[in-house]
Amino acid sequence: MIRRNASRILTKFSIGNSLNVSSGRCSSSQTRFLHNDPNSDLVLSDVQKKTIYALSTPVGKAGVAVIRVSGPDALEVWKNVVKNNSKQLIEPEPWKMQRCKIVHPERNEALDDALAVFFKSPKSFTTEDVLELHIHSGRAIISSVLAALSALPFCRLAEPGEFTRRAFNGGRLDLTQVEGLKDLIEAETESQRRIALQAAGGASRAGFEHLRSEIIHCLAMVEALIDFGEGEDLEEGVFEEARTKAIQLNKAIRGHLEDGRRGEIIRSGLRLAIFGPPNAGKSSLLNFLAQREAAIVTSVPGTTRDILELSLDIGGLPLIVADTAGLRTTDDLVESIGIERARNMVQGSNVALCVLSLSEIYDTTTSSVHIPPSIKELITTETCFLLNKSDLLTTPPLEEQIRKALGQNAWIVSLESGQGTLEFLRAFEDMLKQRYDADGDQGASVPLVTHARHRAHLISASQFIDSFLQYPSEDIVLGAEELRYAAQSVGKIGGLIDVEDILDAVFRDFCIGK
Numbered sequence: 001m002i003r004r005n006a007s008r009i010l011t012k013f014s015i016g017n018s019l020n021v022s023s024g025r026c027s028s029s030q031t032r033f034l035h036n037d038p039n040s041d042l043v044l045s046d047v048q049k050k051t052i053y054a055l056s057t058p059v060g061k062a063g064v065a066v067i068r069v070s071g072p073d074a075l076e077v078w079k080n081v082v083k084n085n086s087k088q089l090i091e092p093e094p095w096k097m098q099r100c101k102i103v104h105p106e107r108n109e110a111l112d113d114a115l116a117v118f119f120k121s122p123k124s125f126t127t128e129d130v131l132e133l134h135i136h137s138g139r140a141i142i143s144s145v146l147a148a149l150s151a152l153p154f155c156r157l158a159e160p161g162e163f164t165r166r167a168f169n170g171g172r173l174d175l176t177q178v179e180g181l182k183d184l185i186e187a188e189t190e191s192q193r194r195i196a197l198q199a200a201g202g203a204s205r206a207g208f209e210h211l212r213s214e215i216i217h218c219l220a221m222v223e224a225l226i227d228f229g230e231g232e233d234l235e236e237g238v239f240e241e242a243r244t245k246a247i248q249l250n251k252a253i254r255g256h257l258e259d260g261r262r263g264e265i266i267r268s269g270l271r272l273a274i275f276g277p278p279n280a281g282k283s284s285l286l287n288f289l290a291q292r293e294a295a296i297v298t299s300v301p302g303t304t305r306d307i308l309e310l311s312l313d314i315g316g317l318p319l320i321v322a323d324t325a326g327l328r329t330t331d332d333l334v335e336s337i338g339i340e341r342a343r344n345m346v347q348g349s350n351v352a353l354c355v356l357s358l359s360e361i362y363d364t365t366t367s368s369v370h371i372p373p374s375i376k377e378l379i380t381t382e383t384c385f386l387l388n389k390s391d392l393l394t395t396p397p398l399e400e401q402i403r404k405a406l407g408q409n410a411w412i413v414s415l416e417s418g419q420g421t422l423e424f425l426r427a428f429e430d431m432l433k434q435r436y437d438a439d440g441d442q443g444a445s446v447p448l449v450t451h452a453r454h455r456a457h458l459i460s461a462s463q464f465i466d467s468f469l470q471y472p473s474e475d476i477v478l479g480a481e482e483l484r485y486a487a488q489s490v491g492k493i494g495g496l497i498d499v500e501d502i503l504d505a506v507f508r509d510f511c512i513g514k
């Protein structure tokens, strides 16, 4: 189709962003949203199209509860249940809060003094007509208003998530924004809130759409090459230009994939494993971080036998902190199971913090550090160290020597006396923010990939681009197919495929005429 139409219109054209745009050639793009079936247009049943209502705030006693209504009959709902104080029907002024009474549509009985606002389609959350009733929050009030709405035959109670679903169907939100909205509501720490707000606001959508349009631009070059052939109707070097662009695109995608999984980790919580030999003060550290006696602390080595996990907010980051059994060789069956679990926990963690007793590992006469082999095997370049029980040393340790042996992320403290603990906490928080913070104090960029789903589609897009790059210029038809799949993979992240994209890009990016 593209081939025949285009070849009739175009005789010679050149490619690139700087080129002229033909006037009035672009057809308007028709956006299609994909749900389960990537090839079917969305068809809604009558029930699905009905006006829906639901309580949008938690049930219980509070100042205000909001009941939301969305759909083609939202205005009818207003006319039936919203009355001004003189009991006359009022036409809503869109997007403006109005003082009113909520009445039962059949009995005309006043149910509550309220505020109501009408959002006219398409400028609403769902893109449909939306009505919000801000009533007093109490069980009896809420149920009486919901009962009043259920008396209207053109309304039904919304399914879970149906308002957001309608916002998605209406094109107000793409899938990344829907996910962002959900994450925003569930955010428990600053960094989770920040990342979710960015996604809900459309930052991820813009990032992925940019990637997709770049792939489509690349595909448009290849399509033109298929239609017209280099050197005849097309300028020389188009194939090379498309390849160069594809290489750049793959680099950009890999950049997003190799972000240390920051987005996913912040969403689900960073896993911090506290490990070390018995009696070093691991449980004391957990209690210090939690600011309560969460773990049992005794002077008996081997007190902690199993993993104890706590969810904590450290420096605005969500951490799942695990206290583990002290690592040593033992014949005790229960203890050895605990030690095995501890090892697995350390290996599966995002951050490992090794707690050591200074008097056990530091030789004051030679200022050297000796770490037991059972601990050494778990240490990587990323491991952090807390050298505890500094109060037991008669001469202060040489910090320089310790940092030389263990790296910069090593701190000396006494969890018993509290010496050095606040400095450790501040430095540890800074280190975590440096590694994982999303656009916080440390200025790290907000990660684009925040869900495993995004990662999977980006990986397949990158593989399709790789396959395109394998094809020689003679097999360019097959290569174009790979690029088409790559664009589709990225499109799936937002749940959106634009059927007219390629046609649009051909006419937008190419200068037509001799």
Ligand SMILES: Nc1nc2c(ncn2[C@@H]2O[C@H](COP(=O)(O)OP(=O)(O)OP(=O)(O)O)[C@@H](O)[C@H]2O)c(=O)[nH]1
Pocket: 277, 278, 279, 280, 281, 282, 283, 284, 285, 296, 297, 298, 299, 300, 301, 302, 303, 304, 305, 324, 325, 326, 327, 388, 389, 390, 391, 392, 413, 414, 415, 416, 417
């Ligand atoms: N002197 C001194 N004692 C400490 C310090 N921190 C912890 N302790 C003591 O060391 C002992 C062991 O502390 P825990 O926190 O239970 O050590 P652990 O590493 O969890 O030990 P296990 O669970 O047996 O592996 C307890 O008696 C603590 O009171 C410290 O900074 N100085």
Ligand SMILES: [Mg+2]
Pocket: 282, 283, 284, 295, 296, 297, 303, 304, 323, 324
């Ligand atoms: Mg312990």
